Amino acid sequence: MTEPIGVVVVDDHAMFRAGVRAELAGAGADHVVVLAEAADVDEAVAAIRTHGPDVVLLDVHLPGGGGVEVMRRLAGTTTRFLALSVSDAAEDVIGTIRGGARGYVTKTITGPELVSAIRRVADGDAVFSPRLAGFVLDAFAGTIEVAAIDEDLDRLTEREREVMRLIARGYAYKEVAKELFISIKTVETHMSSVLRKLQLSSRHELTRWASDRRLL
Amino acid sequence: MTEPIGVVVVDDHAMFRAGVRAELAGAGADHVVVLAEAADVDEAVAAIRTHGPDVVLLDVHLPGGGGVEVMRRLAGTTTRFLALSVSDAAEDVIGTIRGGARGYVTKTITGPELVSAIRRVADGDAVFSPRLAGFVLDAFAGTIEVAAIDEDLDRLTEREREVMRLIARGYAYKEVAKELFISIKTVETHMSSVLRKLQLSSRHELTRWASDRRLL
DNA sequence: ACGACCATCGGGGACGCCCCTGATCCTGCC
DNA sequence: GGCAGGATCAGGGGCGTCCCCGATGGTCGT
Known part of the structure; x- marks a missing residue:
């Protein structure tokens, strides 16, 4: 004072x-x-x-x-x-x-x-x-959950993050494949890993998840 | 001065x-x-x-x-x-x-x-x-296009707007149907009209369209 | 009464999304 | 050299999305 x-x-x-x-x-x-x-x-x-x-x-x-x-x-x-x-x-x-x-x-x-x-x-x-x-x-x-978010993101590989970003922006698998010069099947594999690692269950949840974290 | x-x-x-x-x-x-x-x-x-x-x-x-x-x-x-x-x-x-x-x-x-x-x-x-x-x-x-946006939105019926809002938020057809107490088929019909009237081609474009206009 | 429009439903089909299993190749690590 | 993990791809299946066709009943304006 x-x-x-x-x-x-x-x-x-x-x-x-x-x-x-x-x-x-x-x-x-x-x-x-x-x-x-x-x-x-x-x-x-x-x-x-x-x-x-x-x-x-x-x-x-x-x-x-x-x-x-x-x-x-x-x-x-x-x-x-x-x-x-x-x-x-x-x-x-x-x-x-x-x-x-x-x-x-x-x-x-x-x-x-x-x-x-x-x-x-x-x-x-x-x-x-x-x-x-x-x-x-x-x-x-719910501190555990908050702390877990970044760890989950860290677990994604570089390629998975690339795929994730495009999917979250609304790209179809086919479009992601063309963009990254890989097969649709590979895109599906990466997406599967992304959803599993982030504990999400659809591209819509992923979109919301990413936009909440300003990853777009 | x-x-x-x-x-x-x-x-x-x-x-x-x-x-x-x-x-x-x-x-x-x-x-x-x-x-x-x-x-x-x-x-x-x-x-x-x-x-x-x-x-x-x-x-x-x-x-x-x-x-x-x-x-x-x-x-x-x-x-x-x-x-x-x-x-x-x-x-x-x-x-x-x-x-x-x-x-x-x-x-x-x-x-x-x-x-x-x-x-x-x-x-x-x-x-x-x-x-x-x-x-x-x-x-x-592109004034014509800007002016056309609101006209298109006005063309939607009340029911179509309800469906649109839920879909844009990520609801599946099935969930929209349950929420509005109607059949999935009715939801599909409304969505079809919404996409046609707004000249869009997928729910993802609709999501982006709606969020651009802060309709969520 | 008739047409226009709306909300409601159904069948069927093409294609997208997501999962499962399983495979090859490469790289880095012990 | 084996072993783990990452990137790549394939087949097949369940379900969601979007479209086509068609149908019924209600409301409103003329």
């Missing part, structure tokens, strides 16, 4: 960064100080290393790998990350939390609420927009 | 509105004045009627019907609309232009660029982010 909280704002929209800065200057008063801004992953890593902020306001979708990449590169720091995103998609939220963020709020937040969220994160609390809190808990209740 | 340009800012994110206001105050200097802000369709319509701005900065995705709804309700005013969106999806851009906007820029824009865009729109020019200009022209080159 006596010490102001140092913050670095990471977002690829200059306009939005200006908005955060303006709101924090008004509602944050002496409590929160914006030390620096960054517009992509490289800038963010450099700025955080230079300024050592207490809290980083981190956009999820960011040129250069996304907010998760920033946290990965700074693993081990004492800095706390608060994700700030337009997306309320479960994959984004879960992925960001698993990447190490201490909270996740959407950009519909108001200035005073943001100040409050920053202070709570700086104090070590976890902060979530009300609507998100629900499935964050759901996800951690 | 002598007269300042009056602007109303419509966006559901208070933070973003603050950013626009701050940037316009800095880079816009005397040339641009923010008359009012609004966070949803009703507020926007009221604010624009009250203040009669030269230009409205209009977010595309907005509670209460979207930016298009705002323009529809204010049809006939001399106010010019500049769409300001995170989305660069063709449907959003085309739909907004068809709704009456004089320009469309993404939120990656900087303050000075936004001031420039506002002034050009106020002067009667059309303004587009460079990457978007291409397919805006494409769309107007």
